[in-house]
Amino acid sequence: MPEGHSVHRIARQFARNFVGREVAASSPQGRFAEGAALLNGREALAAKAVGKQMFVEFDGDLWLHVHLGLYGAWDFAGEILVDPTIASANGRMGQTNQRGTDLGDRVMDAAGENSLTSIGAPRRTRVHVRMSEQTRGLDDEGEQWPPPVVGQVRLRLLTELTCADLRGPTKCEVQSTDEMLRTIARLGPDPLVGDPEEGEERFTQAVRRKRTAIGLLLMDQSVVSGIGNVYRAELLFRARLNPHTPGKDVPEEVVRGLWRDWVGLLKTGVETGQMMTMDGLDPEDYRKAMASRDDRHWVYHRGLPCRVCGTSIVVEEAAGRKLYWCPSCQA
Structure with missing residues (x-):
C-alpha cells in the first residue's frame, strides 16, 4: 500500500x-x-x-x-x-x-x-x-x-x-x-499538514493513553497519518522499541522521538520517492540503497540476520499485516 x-x-x-x-x-x-x-x-x-x-x-x-x-x-x-x-x-x-x-x-x-x-x-x-x-x-x-x-x-x-x-x-x-x-477530522496528525509541534502533542497524547501495542498504534490512521507497514517496522527498529509494548508504557520521550523521526523520514520520502530509512551511508551505498529496497531498510522484508546484532529477524502477523522486528535489538 x-x-x-x-x-x-x-x-x-x-x-x-x-x-x-x-x-x-x-x-x-x-x-x-x-x-x-x-x-x-x-x-x-x-x-x-x-x-x-x-x-x-x-x-x-x-x-x-x-x-x-x-x-x-x-x-x-x-x-x-x-x-x-x-x-x-x-x-x-x-x-x-x-x-x-x-x-x-x-x-x-x-x-x-x-x-x-x-x-x-x-x-x-x-x-x-x-x-x-x-x-x-x-x-x-x-x-x-x-x-x-x-x-x-x-x-x-x-x-x-x-x-x-x-x-x-x-x-x-x-x-x-x-x-x-x-x-x-477523523485522521491523526500528519507532519506535513499543519503545525508539526501540535501534531507531536496530539500523537503523544493518543499513544500514551492507550494499552494497544505501539506496533498497532503506528498503523492506526486515527492516531497518526501516513505510516504503513514499511515505516512502522523501520521506525520501531530505529527507536529500538519492542512492537508489543503497550502505548501507555512507552516513555514519553520515546513517543516524541518516534514522531520526530517520522517527521524526518517523511520529508526524505517525499523528496526522493523512496522510503530511505538508513542513515550514515556513503555515496556508493546510498546509490545502491536508492536502487534496491533490500539495501535501504533495517528490518522490513529482510530475510537475513539483523544488520546490527546478527539475530534472525522475526516475521509475524499483526492485525493481518506482516510485522518485522529484531527480538534482540528491540527486546
Missing part, C-alpha cells in the same frame, strides 16, 4: 499540473460515471494530501477524495511539470513505489542525493508529447493523444497537456467541503 510520502508526491503533481486548469473527467470503467460527470468541465482549484488520503478541490464546492489502498495507482502521461521539491514524479505512482528504482543516467551529488531536488525551477518532463492538429490524434512520435485507455480505469482526468488515470483505488468519491473536513 502506498504510504504517506507517495500520496504527498502525487498531490504535488496534481497541484503542479491540474490546479488552475479546466479538467475533463470520465470513468472509462463505468464504476465512477456519476462522480466523473459531476467533476467534468470544472476547474481544479487545489490539491492536498493528509496521510494516505488525497483531496483535489474543484469549483462548485466539490472535492475528489481518493484513497489508493492496497492496489490503487495513478498513471500520468503528457507534458508533466515536476514539482521542484521532489526528485522525480513522472510515470506510474502508487503501489509500484516499493519496487527498485532504475537510476539510469541521473546525476547524484556528492552526498548521494538526487540532484533534481536542489533545482528551484520546475523541470518539464515529456512522457508523451501533446498531439498537433496535423497528426490527427497522434503526437509527433506517433503516439495517440489522449493515450488509449488500458485496463480498468476508474477515473481519467485530462487537461490539454496532462492525463491522469486512476486504477484500483479503495476509495474514490466526490465530497462537499464539509464532508472533506469531516474525513480529515
Whole structure:
C-alpha cells in the first residue's frame, strides 16, 4: 500500500499540473460515471494530501477524495511539470513505489542525493508529447493523444497537456467541503499538514493513553497519518522499541522521538520517492540503497540476520499485516 510520502508526491503533481486548469473527467470503467460527470468541465482549484488520503478541490464546492489502498495507482502521461521539491514524479505512482528504482543516467551529488531536488525551477518532463492538429490524434512520435485507455480505469482526468488515470483505488468519491473536513477530522496528525509541534502533542497524547501495542498504534490512521507497514517496522527498529509494548508504557520521550523521526523520514520520502530509512551511508551505498529496497531498510522484508546484532529477524502477523522486528535489538 502506498504510504504517506507517495500520496504527498502525487498531490504535488496534481497541484503542479491540474490546479488552475479546466479538467475533463470520465470513468472509462463505468464504476465512477456519476462522480466523473459531476467533476467534468470544472476547474481544479487545489490539491492536498493528509496521510494516505488525497483531496483535489474543484469549483462548485466539490472535492475528489481518493484513497489508493492496497492496489490503487495513478498513471500520468503528457507534458508533466515536476514539482521542484521532489526528485522525480513522472510515470506510474502508487503501489509500484516499493519496487527498485532504475537510476539510469541521473546525476547524484556528492552526498548521494538526487540532484533534481536542489533545482528551484520546475523541470518539464515529456512522457508523451501533446498531439498537433496535423497528426490527427497522434503526437509527433506517433503516439495517440489522449493515450488509449488500458485496463480498468476508474477515473481519467485530462487537461490539454496532462492525463491522469486512476486504477484500483479503495476509495474514490466526490465530497462537499464539509464532508472533506469531516474525513480529515477523523485522521491523526500528519507532519506535513499543519503545525508539526501540535501534531507531536496530539500523537503523544493518543499513544500514551492507550494499552494497544505501539506496533498497532503506528498503523492506526486515527492516531497518526501516513505510516504503513514499511515505516512502522523501520521506525520501531530505529527507536529500538519492542512492537508489543503497550502505548501507555512507552516513555514519553520515546513517543516524541518516534514522531520526530517520522517527521524526518517523511520529508526524505517525499523528496526522493523512496522510503530511505538508513542513515550514515556513503555515496556508493546510498546509490545502491536508492536502487534496491533490500539495501535501504533495517528490518522490513529482510530475510537475513539483523544488520546490527546478527539475530534472525522475526516475521509475524499483526492485525493481518506482516510485522518485522529484531527480538534482540528491540527486546
